[in-house]
Amino acid sequence: MTNCTALSTSLLSPVTTSLENLPARLGKRLWVTPAEFLQTTCAMQVAHWAVNLFPPSLPDSHRRGRKRRYSDESILLVAYIQSAWQMSYKMVVDYFRSHPEAAKQAGFEDGQVISVGQYWERRRALGIWVFWLFFVGMVWQLYRRKIIHAVDVVLDSTTLQAWYHRDPDAGWSFPKRWKGSIWGYKVHTLLCRWSELPIMFLVTPANFYDSLEAIPLLALAVACFGFRIAIVRADAAYFTYALLNYIRVVLHAGSMIDYNLRKKR
Secondary structure (H helix, E strand, O other): OHHHHHOHHHHHHOOOOOOOOOOOOOOOOOOOOOOHHHOOOHHHHHHHHHHHHHOOOOOOOOOOOOOOOOHHHHHHHHHHHHOOOOOHHHHHHHHHHHHHHHHHOOOOOOOOOHHHHHHHHHHHHHOHHHHHHHHHHHHHHHHHOOOOOOOOEEEEEEEEOOOOOOOOEEEEOOOOOOOOOEEEEEEEEEOOOOOOEEEEEEEEEOOOOOHHHHHHHHHHHHHHHEEEEEEEEEEEEHHOOHHHHHHHHHHHEEEOOOOOHHOOO
């Protein structure tokens, strides 16, 4: 993988927008509108960078039917708002149809917003790498604006149930007394403790140990953004000598990782 510090090139250096005009935060949930969210984070520029760096596979040029009218960048931004506001497919499409300013920020210049069925198909066709690159680009934008500091970081993970019972890439999580076992995936996350925002993530089958993905997460964060991590926090699932040595020798950082005495009896 190439060094992602190239994010500082012109592709991800749009004109800085002011944060002073945004309304004051009143709660834990997002308090800005989707249009303000897209404009402030320069989401269209980041989406354009991600799509051009890893373009989705194109359909057969001889296929019948209407040509594609909506850009991949617009599909990516609709998915961005859908995830941030936790909307369903129908809700997010209805929102953009009823809010012309948000539709314009998402690239629907003529006021015509994609249908629910077409949006679902186009979103699946984008592929995982476009979404991952878009995530990396958004973290870079927030880091440039000093919203993410990434000096004090936290390692954590969560399990997600698979949509399909025969998903070939999923796995059974290790059974737990309070919730049993789950057929699905595990999302390994590195978070900025100051902003409580994720700065890197990896997805594995649910039966992967947390400690196995800790070093790759830290290495990716440093390689992509050049973070100078000072302290790493984690629970007892991450207590391994390999991780402790990596934090001390490679990152030159400190660690606060729980030690579970019951594992050693």
